[in-house]
Amino acid sequence: TSCGCGSKASVEVGLPKPSKERPRVAVVSSGGMDVDLHLGQAKTILIYGPREDGLACLLETRQSPDPGSGETRWEQLADILHDCFALLAASAGQRPREVLGNRGIRVILTEENIEGTVEVLYGGGKQAKCKQ
Numbered sequence: 001t002s003c004g005c006g007s008k009a010s011v012e013v014g015l016p017k018p019s020k021e022r023p024r025v026a027v028v029s030s031g032g033m034d035v036d037l038h039l040g041q042a043k044t045i046l047i048y049g050p051r052e053d054g055l056a057c058l059l060e061t062r063q064s065p066d067p068g069s070g071e072t073r074w075e076q077l078a079d080i081l082h083d084c085f086a087l088l089a090a091s092a093g094q095r096p097r098e099v100l101g102n103r104g105i106r107v108i109l110t111e112e113n114i115e116g117t118v119e120v121l122y123g124g125g126k127q128a129k130c131k132q
Helices: 071-080 094-102 114-121
Strands: 024-027 044-050 056-063 084-089 106-110
Touching: 024 056, 024 114, 044 114, 056 114, 071 094, 084 114, 094 106
Parallel strands: 024 084, 084 106
Antiparallel strands: 024 044, 044 056
């Protein structure tokens, strides 16, 4: 029961998969190359998903809710990411992980390259190194 990196998965076994209702992945990053931000620090969220040819790529960016609104912020973020099955962050607090998880968005903690990690989530590439 691990995510492929030696750490035990806290809730689900293995990595989440895209679905018809939730085909996209949200990513927090300071420079767009690596997953390197704490979720609470993210002002914008990168949205990855499949193109018409099936390859996953950056589709758009979305604004994160303003900090300081407590749990309401995480509910608002779940609304913004309604079409995402996963969110990649370098770290995230327990409460945002619970709120997003309860809304169907699995938070995956990693500090890897974005494109390689996204490729793994869509069924290609080598296993991403993640920490649950």
